[in-house]
Amino acid sequence: MRATRTRKVMACLGLALAVTVTGCTTTSGTGPAAANDPITVGVVTHLSGPLARYAKPMLDGLKAGVDYATNGSNEVNGRQIVLKVVDDAGDPAKAVAAATGLVGDGTNIIVGTIGSTVATPMVPFAKENNVLYIIASAAGDEFSGANRNTFRAGRQTYQDITAAAAGIGDLQDKKVTVAIQDTAYGRSQAAAVQKVFGAAGAKVDVATATADTTELAPFAAKIAAGRPDFVYVAWSGDTSAALWEAFAQQRVRSSSRVATFLTDRALWPSYGQDAADLTLVAHYDPTIADGPVAKELLARVPQADTFTNDGFVTAQMVVHALQTGDPNDTGSLISALEGWSFEGPKGASTIRADDHALLQPMYTVRMTGLPSDRKLEPLLTLDASKTTPPIVIGPGW
Incomplete structure (x- = not known):
């Protein structure tokens, strides 16, 4: 059982978990990671633009979820998880450019999409570049069953x-x-x-x-x-x-x-x-979700909002994939998530293997x-x- 922490400690989550925030840039590749190198998770999301109001709760949930899923270590098998956050401004072209830069740096996990307009080109990008792509909140039905690289942490339409x-x-x-x-x-x-x-x-x-x-x-x-x-x-x-x-x-x-x-x-x-x-x-509110994992989320994010759940579940999925699969093998990360049933903030949830829809209350x-x-x-x-x-x-x- 994960230890319950005080809210004062939870307020320091941003210091405990390595998070970098950058603009939309592309960089040269760095080659495969060494066995003890940090694992970089690319977070391409709407820090600015018309849906920016939804990104902060999602990011709060993402950081809290990594803390919860790793028992506070923010590590998997001795490797630190680093969240590299890039602003896509709600612009599909900027999102693809940001993801391209992250892949060039050796990242093979991309998460955080809020809007369906941005997710639309990111879905084929994930397949073409063979990365694990977890949509945070974009709700379009068309993303379930689109390709094996694409998963979702929120609800769908x-x-x-x-x-x-x-x-x-x-x-x-x-x-x-x-x-x-x-x-x-x-x-x-x-x-x-x-x-x-x-x-x-x-x-x-x-x-x-x-x-x-x-x-x-x-x-x-x-x-x-x-x-x-x-x-x-x-x-x-x-x-x-x-x-x-x-x-x-x-x-x-x-x-x-x-x-x-x-x-x-x-x-x-x-x-x-x-x-x-x-x-x-x-879809979620802290006053109506009342299971043990919901309490863990709320202990870490006292001001949780609608999309905090999506970030938290994203983190649960990322950590499970890394713990079960090979961080350097996208295929094994995908296999780790297909059919996985787990307890999320909303209760019993299952990633349907057939199309990666997230079945949830x-x-x-x-x-x-x-x-x-x-x-x-x-x-x-x-x-x-x-x-x-x-x-x-x-x-x-």
């Missing part, structure tokens, strides 16, 4: 949408509008709603805004004018608060029930005074309290069997 359907209930003959940005994430969410809600008898249409739109009142007004029974909101990034303000101005929630994915706590006040009427799908919750003091009331806990995505194998497998 199908799991969001099946949990939402369970929270909503009867969808037969209901009119549903999906509100999305024109991004890889938005399109994936819309496709899943059409599939899952449609199979339950709903009539689904999609309202799409460009990703950089900040004036969202006309968009919300158009949704309100359609008077759907339900609106499913699949939104991310810096314009999220503006969307909820526009929904309030246009009284979307006066005529339609609204469901959405529960995002970071900084956004919670934006849900408005009547947040209790929202159907919220929760999901939740629905109700939000209570004033905007300045939000609380979550758990409604449904859905074990992995209730939200298991279908196996879809892409041509890159």
Whole structure:
């Protein structure tokens, strides 16, 4: 059993684990690592750009997870784990350039992607360069089954949408509008709603805004004018608060029930005074995940947020792969993870060998309290069997 540490010690995690932060650069190769050399894990993530708000919680979870999974040593078989963090600014080209530099330096483990737009070119990059690639939070269904090099530490879109359907209930003959940005994430969410809600008898249409739109009142007004029974909101990034303000101005929630994915706590006040009427799908929150590993995470990251879980699970996967496989042999790292079942912060989780989908619990919750003091009331806990995505194998497998 791992020793429980005080929160004061946990605050020093960043000092105990070697972490370097760089810009997006490429460097020359250094050759294979010696037996006692540190193991570098490349972390290509959104330190700046529209999804930067999600990167810090993920990084906090990643550092905490390495500490937990190595019993506080931050080593595997006597070799120190070093996290080399590179900012991709949410730009796919910068992400690939950063990963190219890391591979040139001899790194064969790349983690940390937050957004689906960035993950899209990183998935084939992983196969072409034969690296172990673990997506942190990007939710696109298409990344499961894409190739054997690609894994995920967070949930995927199908799991969001099946949990939402369970929270909503009867969808037969209901009119549903999906509100999305024109991004890889938005399109994936819309496709899943059409599939899952449609199979339950709903009539689904999609309202799409460009990703950089900040004036969202006309968009919300158009949704309100359609008077759907339900609106499913699949939104991310810096314009999220503006969307909820526009929904309030246009009284979307006066005529339609609204469901959405529960995002970071900084956004919670934006849900408005009547947040209790929202159907919220929760991937993770420290107030609803209550197993032994959840407690270990919270001891290390007292201010854990939605995507802290994804970093923590990424670390569990990395450490298990290094402990079980050969750090210099990507194939053995992949084999170590395929079919692995483990206890994560959310409970029992399994990496499905067939396509590397992460089977995990999901939740629905109700939000209570004033905007300045939000609380979550758990409604449904859905074990992995209730939200298991279908196996879809892409041509890159």
